[in-house]
Amino acid sequence: MRRIDFTNTQVASSETARDINRSVVLNLIRRRQPISRADLARVSGLQRSTVSLITEQLIEQRWVINGPTGRLPRGRRPTFLRLNERRAILVADIRPAKTTVALADVNGQFLSQVAFATPSDAATGAARIAQHVKELMKSQPKLLFEGIGVSLPGRYDENASRLIFAPNLKWGEFDLKGSLEKATKLRVELENAANACVLAEVWFGHADQVRDMVVVTISEGIGTGIFLNGQLMRGDHGMAGEFGHVALDPNGPKCTCGGRGCWEVYGSNRAALLHYQEATNSSERLTFQDLLSRSDAGDTAAGIALEKMAHAIGQGMRMLVAGVAPAEIVVVGECTERWKRFGPIIEGEVKTGILFGNLPRIRPAEGSMARLRGTVALVLQKHFGPSANVEQEERAGRLPAAR
Numbered sequence: 216m217r218r219i220d221f222t223n224t225q226v227a228s229s230e231t232a233r234d235i236n237r238s239v240v241l242n243l244i245r246r247r248q249p250i251s252r253a254d255l256a257r258v259s260g261l262q263r264s265t266v267s268l269i270t271e272q273l274i275e276q277r278w279v280i281n282g283p284t285g286r287l288p289r290g291r292r293p294t295f296l297r298l299n300e301r302r303a304i305l306v307a308d309i310r311p312a313k314t315t316v317a318l319a320d321v322n323g324q325f326l327s328q329v330a331f332a333t334p335s336d337a338a339t340g341a342a343r344i345a346q347h348v349k350e351l352m353k354s355q356p357k358l359l360f361e362g363i364g365v366s367l368p369g370r371y372d373e374n375a376s377r378l379i380f381a382p383n384l385k386w387g388e389f390d391l392k393g394s395l396e397k398a399t400k401l402r403v404e405l406e407n408a409a410n411a412c413v414l415a416e417v418w419f420g421h422a423d424q425v426r427d428m429v430v431v432t433i434s435e436g437i438g439t440g441i442f443l444n445g446q447l448m449r450g451d452h453g454m455a456g457e458f459g460h461v462a463l464d465p466n467g468p469k470c471t472c473g474g475r476g477c478w479e480v481y482g483s484n485r486a487a488l489l490h491y492q493e494a495t496n497s498s499e500r501l502t503f504q505d506l507l508s509r510s511d512a513g514d515t516a517a518g519i520a521l522e523k524m525a526h527a528i529g530q531g532m533r534m535l536v537a538g539v540a541p542a543e544i545v546v547v548g549e550c551t552e553r554w555k556r557f558g559p560i561i562e563g564e565v566k567t568g569i570l571f572g573n574l575p576r577i578r579p580a581e582g583s584m585a586r587l588r589g590t591v592a593l594v595l596q597k598h599f600g601p602s603a604n605v606e607q608e609e610r611a612g613r614l615p616a617a618r
Contacts, residue, residue, distance in 0.1 A: 226438065236261060240269045241278065241599050245322075249282045249295035250462070257363070270296060277359060278302065278321075278598070298322060305351060305357040305401070306590040307344050307365045308408070309333060311383045311435045314340065316347040318355065319591045323419050325584065327351060337378070337389035345398035352399075361598075362402040363395060364590030366411040368436065372452045378405075379452060382460075382471040383436045404593045408432050409440035409456060411589030412547045412580065413447055418592035420581050429541045431550035433528065436471070437479035441539060458534055459483075463527070478534075481527035490520035503549050510553075524550070525557045529564025536568060536575060543576045551579035 239259055244250060247258075251269055256263045273279040282295040307314060310333060317328035329347050334340040344365075347440075352360055369381020377388045395403045406414070412430040430440040437459035441448040448455045459479040460472045467476025480486055484503040491506055492498070494516045509517035532544060544565075550557050558577065566574050578580040 237269050237272070238266060238518060238599060239462060240266060241273060244273075244279055244296055245298055245599065249296040250297075251293035251295050254441075255296070260526070271285065278536060299359075300324075301357065301359050303355065303360050304591045304594045305348050305360060305363045306587050307348075307363065308586040308590065309340065309344075309365065309367055310408075311368060311385075314344065315587065316351065317587050318343055318351045318358075319587070321361075321595065323593060324346075325586050325587070326355070328587075333384070335385070337386040338394070341388065341391055341394040341398070342549070342575075345395055348395075348399050348401075360401060360527055362404060362594040363399060364411075364593040365395070365403065365405045366408040366586045366590050366593075367391075368408055368434070368438070370407055370453045370457070371405045373449075375452075376456050380454065380457070382473075390522075402594075404597070405595050406590065407438065407440065407453065408586050408589075409438035409458070409547075410438075410447055411593060412439035412443045412451070412545070412585040413589070414592040414596070415585045415589035416545055416580065417442065418596070419588050425543050427539070427541045428543045428545060429535050429539055430545045430547060430585075431528075431535075432586075433483060433546065436484050437528075437531065439535065440540075442543075443539065447595055453512050458531065461531075463530060478527070478531035482524055482531055484524075486527065487520045488522040490523050491517055494520065507549070521550075521553070521556065522560060525560035526564055528557070529561040532561065532565045532577070533568030536565060537570060540572075541575050543578070545578060545580050547580045554579045592616070 226447060240255060240261070243255055243259060250352045252263065252266050255270070256266045257366070259266065267597045268585045270279060274281070277299050279296050280299045282297045284292050284294050298321045300320045300322065303326070304317060304319050304321070305316070307316045312333060313330055314333045315328055315330045320326060331343060331347075336341060348363060367378055367381060368384050370379055371377070372379045376390055376392050378386060378391055392405055409430055409432045412432055413428070414606060416428065416430060426445050428442040430442070432438040432440075439456040439458045441456045460470065460474060462474060462476045463481060464476035468480050469475055470477040470480050488501055488503060491501070506517050506520065510521055535541060535544060562574065562577055565577065576617055
């Protein structure tokens with residue numbers, strides 16, 4: 216959360232006003248493209264001369280380009296503006312078993328990607344990511360590379376520039392940001408995977424009317440990203456949202472974090488696989504996709520393992536509802552591929568824990584690229600500013616809503 220200092224009496228400078236106006240115009244172009252300068256002035260409330268000055272600067276900086284020319288019954292034909300798709304962002308999603316490196320344009324459209332087994336040590340992992348980043352850059356010499364966004368299966372302390380808590384990754388503390396920046400000569404932004412998924416929902420999804428939301432990522436572990444009153448919550452050392460390591464049963468199985476009976480011990484992909492192995496006395500090395508396939512094929516034990524996982528997910532979500540009271544809970548993970556099976560069980564468990572009010576909307580994330588799309592937003596927001604600025608104006612009635 217941004218700190219509010221009531222002792223700071225400094226007024227906004229003209230430079231601050233220009234930055235705010237630039238952010239508003241750039242976000243309007245992003246959300247409404249293609250759009251004319253006249254329409255930008257109308258919906259923003261800025262003077263046409265101000266809009267013209269800002270858009271010319273954005274064109275000069277190669278963030279925006281002139282698009283098609285419109286038609287009018289009379290008068291000058293308007294030129295529509297859109298984002299420059301030659302602006303590109305490189306992203307990496309690090310997971311305990313697999314790392315994906317991808318290339319996306321400024322609109323979040325992915326142009327290429329490559330995946331590899333995640334190395335067991337951080338230095339090797341950073342070197343492999345840097346290698347693939349440089350190869351992707353070399354393959355697209357005409358693009359303008361803005362930076363690198365990285366999502367992590369753990370918590371990143373921005374002040375210390377260190378990955379400080381990632382029990383499932385087991386990389387330990389490491390200056391991943393510095394290592395990648397030195398190797399690629401690009402600015403690097405890092406974020407917890409669940410927080411990145413929050414950014415994906417806010418930036419590219421349809422969450423512009425939601426001010427209080429929790430994103431739950433379910434994979435080898437369970438992570439949560441918390442979005443309250445339009446702000447992403449990071450907390451001290453970036454540790455806000457570690458509900459996956461809150462104990463549902465203090466006497467339960469040991470967790471990778473060192474505790475016992477944590478939520479992710481019961482509700483993660485790894486937990487479902489363990490349920491299945493215990494039920495079948497099997498030592499097969501299965502993936503979660505294998506388990507989904509076996510359930511689809513009629514394997515009763517696989518189906519029971521998945522149902523146990525779904526019940527545990529819902530039981531853990533009661534903590535979120537009681538502690539955070541979100542209007543919406545968004546689920547990210549392979550389990551959403553079978554949402555017709557998982558959804559009703561999860562909702563049923565959450566409903567039993569409602570203290571007051573309505574059940575929050577519980578839904579799967581849009582598409583399967585939430586982690587990667589979130590890292591695109593992570594890089595872009597440094598230039599665009601919070602997209603919520605425009606959305607707040609729209610809700611307040613000062614700007615017409617996007618169509």
